[in-house]
Amino acid sequence: MTTTPLTTAPAATNPVLRVPPASPASAAAYFAASLAFHADVSDVAVALAAGGDPGFVVLDSRSAASWDQGHVPGAVHLPTALVPEQAEQLLDRSVPVVTYCWGPGCNGATRAALALAGLGYHVKEMLGGFEYWVREGFPYETPEGLRTRDADPLTAPVDTADCGC
Structure with a gap:
């Protein structure tokens, strides 16, 4: 059986393949672990x-x-x-916690998740944070009440609630 190479460009000149991809087994373990640590805003919104x-x-x-x-x-x-x-006054250790902060450029949610895990909480981080919550058109709360913005077509589908992923 003949296999097709991933690329015809030499790996040394191809910045994507300069470091070869992980083995399928290593990739599966990594991505499974990632899903255990992260949730995206769409999944959180659907669940809520x-x-x-x-x-x-x-x-x-x-x-x-x-x-x-x-x-x-x-x-x-x-x-x-x-x-x-x-944390002990506000959270129940038996209930998983999903942390968020401003957005992808902020690691406050990561630091909060680390602190909570250190205290014995089961925790995930919401990818995209508040920025992507708003950019995807989900309602958000202010002292004046609930608000929404139109979904950004670069972050969410405009004609359906399902992105297909």
């Missing part, structure tokens, strides 16, 4: 919109001023720096 208990709590790890600019409806507000001293 289904009604009832989604089986997790959403935690906004930003400052009070950021929270007031808008947050995921129903989220718990717990700034990252306050996790060690306040």
Whole structure:
């Protein structure tokens, strides 16, 4: 049986293949682990919109001023720096926590997730954070009430709720 090479360009000149892809088994383990640590905003929104208990709590790890600019409806507000001293009063260790911060350029949700895991909580990070929550057109809450923005066509489909992924 003949196999087709991944590329005809020499690996040394191809920046994508300069470091070869992982073996399929290593890739499967990596991507399975990634899904155990992350949830995307669409999946979180679908789970919350289904009604009832989604089986997790959403935690906004930003400052009070950021929270007031808008947050995921129903989220718990717990700034990252306050996790060690306040998590036990706000969260149930038996309920998984999904953390978020501003967006992909911010690691506050990652730091909050690390602090929570260190305290014994099961935790995932919401990829994209509040930025992608809003960009995908999901409702967000402010002191004035619920708001939404049109979905950004670069981040979400405009004619259907299902991106197909």
